[in-house]
Amino acid sequence: MVHPSASASALLHHVRTGRARSRAELVALTGASRNTVSARVDQLIAANLLEEGGRGWSTGGRPPTLLRFNSRAGCVLAVDLGVTSVDVAVTDLSAEVLATVGHPIDIADGPRAVLAEVDRLAQQVLAEAGLTPADVCAIGVGVPGPVEVSTGRPVHPPIMPGWHDHPIPDAFGRYGCPVFADNDVNVMALGEMGVAGSVEDVLVIKVGTGIGCGIIVDGQVYRGAQGSAGDIGHISVPLPPGRSVLCRCGNENCLEAIAGGGALLRDAQAAGLPVTSTRELVQLAAQGDGPTLELVRDAGRTIGTVLASLVNFFNPHRIVMTGGVAQAGAPLLAGIREAVYGRSLPLAARKLEITVSEAPEMSGRLGAALMAIEGYLDEDSVSSASRLPAQAAVGPRPAR
Amino acid sequence: MVHPSASASALLHHVRTGRARSRAELVALTGASRNTVSARVDQLIAANLLEEGGRGWSTGGRPPTLLRFNSRAGCVLAVDLGVTSVDVAVTDLSAEVLATVGHPIDIADGPRAVLAEVDRLAQQVLAEAGLTPADVCAIGVGVPGPVEVSTGRPVHPPIMPGWHDHPIPDAFGRYGCPVFADNDVNVMALGEMGVAGSVEDVLVIKVGTGIGCGIIVDGQVYRGAQGSAGDIGHISVPLPPGRSVLCRCGNENCLEAIAGGGALLRDAQAAGLPVTSTRELVQLAAQGDGPTLELVRDAGRTIGTVLASLVNFFNPHRIVMTGGVAQAGAPLLAGIREAVYGRSLPLAARKLEITVSEAPEMSGRLGAALMAIEGYLDEDSVSSASRLPAQAAVGPRPAR
Missing domain, CATH: 3.30.420.40 (ATPase, nucleotide binding domain)
Structure with missing residues (x-):
């Protein structure tokens, strides 16, 4: 086993993310020997993954040759x-x-x-x-x-x-x-962290037909014991007495059976609103249409009730909403924020950011x-x- | 910065946890050079943290000198x-x-x-x-x-x-x-992992006067953005209509206001049971006393309702109950298991272990x-x- 933090992939990671721009900076960052670093950098240059180009500023002596990630190597x-x-x-x-x-x-x-x-x-x-x-x-x-x-x-x-x-x-x-497959919410969570990655603890909540959550711990996807972590769509939600909703999973009153995209459409049609798809409903709500907007805000409140508990438990830096229903924007966020800030511990909620993905699609x-x-x-x-x-x-x- | 995985502390950790017993095994495990490993091992021996003693089995050549952690170095x-x-x-x-x-x-x-x-x-x-x-x-x-x-x-x-x-x-x-301080639940969670540590994802739930949770991700305490992760005592719990319980935090229907040790004592005394402390109540329940046992089981059900959501979200390998009320044992576990296995996703609950700490005190x-x-x-x-x-x-x- 090669020493992980001076492995070729680790050195490459430092250059890709801008943490190091020369052999000398890689030596300083990893503590590995100049010889080890140089051998592995040469290997990465031979593999066309790193390129040399230009000279950096010298702090005395010969200015260092700069290294650059060759993102077009494949x-x-x-x-x-x-x-x-x-x-x-x-x-x-x-x-x-x-x-x-x-x-x-x-x-x-x-x-x-x-x-x-x-x-x-x-x-x-x-x-x-x-x-x-x-x-x-x-x-x-x-x-x-x-x-x-x-x-x-x-x-x-x-x-x-x-x-x-x-x-x-x-x-x-x-x-x-190699082919890597994972569930869409974990994948979206990686996407929300972006190319630069992150060292934060983040929840990425997808509200589409169903509801799921990608969990990022210290910038990495957290999967849990069986890989099912983040499956929040079937968390039980309290409903007023006399009301219960059967979920496709067989249980009653699951979060997604009450506040997912399918549930929104069902409720809108039951209320006699002239919408034929969740997408249409979400567009109407985003344009400020009163009745659909109220439905979406209610769904936000229900989702927020669950998130309030998860905020107490997980104390994330931020929550990012994504998926089709998240494109409703303001009314969904308003409902979520109302419930989360109303019920979470002040310490956990004080600096918590809740936003909608900038590019959910x-x-x-x-x-x-x-x-x-x-x-x-x-x-x-x-x-x-x-x-x-x-x-x-x-x-x-x-x-x- | 010294290369973390061949640092003196990392080498010491490998010997302490039994992963390596000689310089050769440390070289194999870390990928560091024989010279580096030997220099740091000598340093640890000089610091009295490692001792040499005995000879291991040879696989050809001179048998290796065994290394031993000197746990009495301080x-x-x-x-x-x-x-x-x-x-x-x-x-x-x-x-x-x-x-x-x-x-x-x-x-x-x-x-x-x-x-x-x-x-x-x-x-x-x-x-x-x-x-x-x-x-x-x-x-x-x-x-x-x-x-x-x-x-x-x-x-x-x-x-x-x-x-x-x-x-x-x-x-x-x-x-x-150096002096290290942390909240008791995180500390207890470390204690439950034991000297050997763990690479599992574990929730350690303390039910004492209040209710808290230590979160272990991959063997390490998870703290969250502001360090308040695991504060589950103030998660809102649904109650039957017309009933509400004010928590000392100012909110209503917090988990610990309904199922913590203080709440148990309050409910027992309101029901006319002759108990004067939570400890006495827990002892009676552990001895099979019907009315107190039922109160503890009910508290278990309430705690289990919250844990069911957290199991879906976090998908832990195991949950360990600790704290004064956990010493009631069977009735508390029965209530918790009923709620968790009844409401968690099958995939997340299938292999989940829920146990009481072997040495809560x-x-x-x-x-x-x-x-x-x-x-x-x-x-x-x-x-x-x-x-x-x-x-x-x-x-x-x-x-x-």
Whole structure:
């Protein structure tokens, strides 16, 4: 085992995130010897992952040669599978999108049909970016259900009929590269942390058809004992006496059966509002339409009741709302804030930020790209990459 | 900065936890060079923290010299402050108790009076163990309220009047060693992980006068953004219509106002049961007394309702119940299990263990000792220790 904090991947990470810009800074940061650092930097340069260029400021003696991450050393495919849509992007190794495409699907068509469509879209984005399957270093896939991360197989996903235990990575055999799959909320949480990462404790709450939560502890996805951490959609919510709502999971009064996108549409239609989809309802609420706005704010209050407990327990730095219903914006946030600030401990709530994702429609793809990039650039991949011939580098530099 | 995973403290940790028993095994485990490992091992031997002794099995060539952690290189003081009691222990560097003493106090007597008593008890245990203040390497203190860990000052502790912002470490100036203070639940959680530590995700729930939770992520205490993580006593609990309970925090229907030790005593007395303390009530329930047993089981159900949500969110490997009320044992567990297994997701609950602490009355002292030992043996302390003369070692070996 190579010493983790001076491994090639660790050195690369320091350069990618801007913490070190030269061999000397890598030596200072890691405490490893100049020889060790230089040997591994040479390996990363040979693998085309680092480039030398320019001279830094000297503090005496010869000015250092600057190191730069070569984000065009390869590309990754990022797949964001939803219940009713798929988006596929190809990005460089800095998660910059080179091409992306997406359209409606029905996840219930099953893994074969859906993954064949993903494969078709992947070829389309690669062609658009002037790339080939040989350029793909890794693939990241987010799916709307629980996944055994070590194998990339969904585990009894409640809203993905036919997908249980299906080996998602097998659909990408033509690329001959590692495939990483995880549930969409964990992937979105990575996306919300962004390329620079984070050292904060964050909850990313997705309110779409269902409700889920990605948990970030110290900048890393927290998964728990069986990998099911963050599954807040089936937390029981108190309702007024005499009222109860059956959830698709079989229990009553689950959070998502009361405040998820499906529940919102059901309640709107029951109240005689002329809406035919959650998306339409959310748009109306975002435009200030009174009755839908009140429904969304009520859902926010219910979600906020659960979040108030989680804030006491988890004391996060911030909470980011994402997913289709989060696009309603202000009325959802107002309901959530009312409940959270009204019921959380002052110490935990005082500096807590609750915001809506700045790019909810992109965080799934960005997160899938980051998952693939981090996976690819981890120690083993970098070691193998250093043995690859130069064709692993992205050939034609795509136009931006 | 020294490379963390081959630092002297990391090498020491590997030997203490039995992961490595020789220089060769340390080299294999850390990937550091033989020279680096040997230099740091020599430093640890000079500091009296490691000892050489015996020969291991050879796999060819000269058999390796075995290394052993010298747990008698010093001692630590472990202070477990409760609302109504104080316990002080002196332990060796393996957290083995050499002497301990404790008695009732009232935390509301304020920091000066209480800490003077702690100091008196500390001198008593040191004398009993045949040790002197100069032998003390570090001090760990658990208190029943939130603490700013970096300074050891309580932060608006609700049940410690007069303690806000009091610098606890200053009371131990005579020892001239580092003092670590944290809230009692985090300290107990460390104690439950034990000397060997853990890599699991665990919730340690203390049900005493109040209710709190120590969160262990991957074997480490998780504190959150402001250090208030785990403060579950004031999570709102749904009550039947028409019933509401005012909590000392000013809110209504907080978990501890309904299911804490104080609430149990209040409800028992309101029901006309002849009990005068929570301790008496808990003893009756543990002995199978019907009416008190039912009260404790009900409290378990209420606590279980909150834990069911936290299990969905956090997906822990196990939950350990501790504190005075946990000593009721079976009836409390029965209520908790009923609610948790009835409402948690099957995936999260399937392998979840819920148990009562095996030594609830010792976990506070053990945790305080471990906090002090880990703090002392971290990198800086080991570096300074290596510059200390031999008198830092525990002189007379105490009888066991």
